[in-house]
Amino acid sequence: MKKIFLTCMVLGIALALTSGITSAQQKFRIGYAVPLTGTFGRDGSLVRDAYAYWAELVNSKGGIEVKGKKYPVELSFIDDKSIAAENAKLTEKLITDDKVDLILGGFGSDSVFAGSAVAEKYKYPMICGSASSNKLFERGFKYYFSTIGKATEEVRGCVEISQMLSPKPKTGVIIGSDILFTALAAEGYKKYAAQNGIEILHFELFPITLQDYNSMLLKVKQMNPDVLFVGSHLMVAMKTMKALKEIDFTPKMVTFSYGPTVPDFVKSLGKDAEYVVAASEWAPNLPYKDPLFGTARQFNDDYFKKYGRYPDYVEAASAAGAYAMQIAIEKLGITPPVKEADRVRLMEELYKQNLTTFYGVVKFGPDGANEAHPPVAVQIQNGKLRNVFPRDAAEATPWYPMKPWKER
Amino acid sequence: MLLFLQSLLNGILLGGIYAAYSAGFSLIFGVMGVINIFHGEMVMLGAFITYWIFTLFHVDPFLTIPFSIIALFVFGYLVQRFVINRVVEAPPMISYILTFGIHLIIAYTALWVWTADFRTVTTSYSGFNANVGGIIIPYARLATFGLALVVVAGLYVLLYKSEVGRAIQATAQDKEVARLMGVNIRRIYAITFGIGAAITGIAGSLISTYFIIFPQMGLPYTIIAFCVVVLGGMGYIPGALWGGLILGVVQSLTATYLNSGISGAFTFILLFVMLIVRPSGIVGKGIVE
């Protein structure tokens, strides 16, 4: 009698355990390599936060819903130390060693360049919300997708805004750090300045390791341009502002390709950040929404509730990218564990997508870039980022010209 | 003309900044023969001490300097006394790798605890400058330049006019004889390292007001300190001023008249040529092995 009881117990436990294991296997395992240390450690951590936010939201509803059943999402990420070779190695590790179902993009054009080559080899679609260098789309890859526009296009808003300003700016100077994304942003400025009738007096790329900007900006101050266009990441943007104040140079407008939308910028610079214009791919006042994140404004506020800071557009783009993958999975009815054939179908489906999200429209062109995503420009007014371009989407009028330092 | 003067002034002030945070490196090498690869971390620590005291307690950054001095002195003293002292007798290569290991520990601990966020100290008077005849002179940088002069002068006084200073010099010149004369070598080394750390910490504190700081900022500062000290003469304290000024002025003028990318190339080519042609530094008083 005791033996039968014991056997039943053991069997029962075994069954419970195995069913526990089987149901534990019923989830989507998604991996990504992202910088958490090194030059882009700060920026990479934003991407991580964005993906975590998406996963938490999805899991709070039970998971990704496929054919009536819900599969939670499990994220797995590794630090690539802002080194491209590391990203390639780690992407390969996630794919061949950890055997994740799907991968997502990291941060930084160099790293993503390397990682996406690995993803292409193994036929894993990679959607990235943070790497926009044009070269990424010129390789003929089929598995690389980006929710943000190309680097040279991202800055269009910052230049076209000049049409709205009076007196209209006539001259400009373009500077940028000498890494890929910022160099491309600088070239984007050049292209659009020509189209908008702004004469470029000087174009200079400076080393990313440059400690002191004063001497370079001195030269720019002498030329007295109406606008200073800067190809930047967060650190470069912050350094530029500090230098501008130190040499007492206030152009009528200063714009950055990236940096001011990260909360650190306003937090650290305080009042010195006012009037700054920045390129952006998203602003919370835009009239977009989707069933998962809600409206743009809701995403903005909920993000603040979770992290104590407002999201930057890279975070919005990354979350939207994860969402795009989710919708494609739901549409195709793919269940975990995901097989290669599924991922190929996923890739094909992504090209067909025309998706409205809180971030805007996500529609991938034949080269993987998001074709339906017009850039916007934001400006820091009273410590807050306000959408100032294009006019029909703006929530505030641009403050122009920039008030000289000594008058503040 | 105005542009030239402004650029020159920028270069001189920049040179002062370089000198301020490189003097400690020169002192430590001159006395102990140790090339301190975590030198930049001491700049970082000084900067962060000021940042946190400013941010949490709203103390003016200039008033945080005493904290920086004390904290870094104690830090430098202890690290030397208990860790570096064990390898002072060993070949320099050992001190490279030991100080490199310490660099990793400090930089990554700072990164872990303080995160990678970029920070800076922005006060109500940040970026304030004087306008003298059309030439802008930023106050904070002028203060750092002043500091560099004070440090060099102070070290001179210390080394030549004080008991401790004479002991340090004796140790630097001939350790064995100094020991025979009753100098406690271990203590002198520790004190020297503490002093070197403290002055570097002050520089870091001031730097936090006009540069961007973050836990992994140290290594480029170490490399520049290396360059400055070699240009000025290794182990020759006033050389830090010379080296800093040369570097600062060359960088500034090339950035203004050519472009900053070339100024980067120039800096290193200049350094390379200097070393081939005159390794004892610009004034010729550096220690050459």
Add this chain to the structure above:
Amino acid sequence: MKKRLAPVIIFIALALLFVPYVGVSGYLIRLFAIIFLWIGKTGCWNLVAGYTGYIDFGAVGYYGIGSYVAALLMAKAHVPFLISILLGGIISGLVALFIGLPTLRLKGAYFGIATLAFAEAMKQIILEFDKTVGIPFFEGPHGITLPIGPGNEFFYYVGFVIMVAVIGITYRVERSKFGYALRAIREAEHAAELSGVDTLKAKTEAYMISAAFLGIIGGIEAYWLTYITPHMVFDVLITIQMVVMSLLGGIGTVLGPVVGASFLTIIYELLHRDFPYTYGIIVGFIVVAVVLLMPKGIAGTLTAKFGTKA
């Protein structure tokens, strides 16, 4: 001791030849290849620093030159892989001759910083060249995109060959008259000079060989990564890793680079996933511990062999 070690080494080497066929994951093959190439790089650095005592802080300069030569040849002129990397190596070696002759007259920290200046200058020159001269050649910050190459197995074997080559050369050098001259330079250069050793020639030869192989490895890794920029291939962190791996493993020994490179790479792989921030602290402690607690191990070897040389 070496005699007993030899069959073990040969056995391991042969076993490694079969690893890709045993069905291990693409990631592991990649990891092995990475270790092989680090052993190669570290071995190159060790050849100069370990045997002549000249601590080179600019080794990555040659790696970068090799990367660029190979990348430009393959991307712009469609030159095949093997020829490209060999040319990369040759050009690196020639640059080493040009740079080595003046710098090898310097001692200790001065040599270190001169070589560092060389590497940093190279990076800036490649970044600024196109703009300054007005022709698109190096592509500056845009970097060079190479054609997509074969899979990890290819680089596994290429890495293996390079590793064997570098370690093999170190082994032969150690036993030769040339190696004897190098060690004489390390112990007491002045005395060596006086007794008729052409120290400049010996130092420069070692420096050139090291540079040439670093150049070849640079070309290989450029092809593997398919994309290079000046920041990536002239990164001072690469030199630092070579130094740390050498010193941990045992500088001035043939197997030192093997031990150091494997050890550090594996530790990193094991730790960094779960400890993205703290692994750096752990490695720092390991380095400090090894230096302090293994006075016989590493320091002992060094003090015994080094004497007064920096």
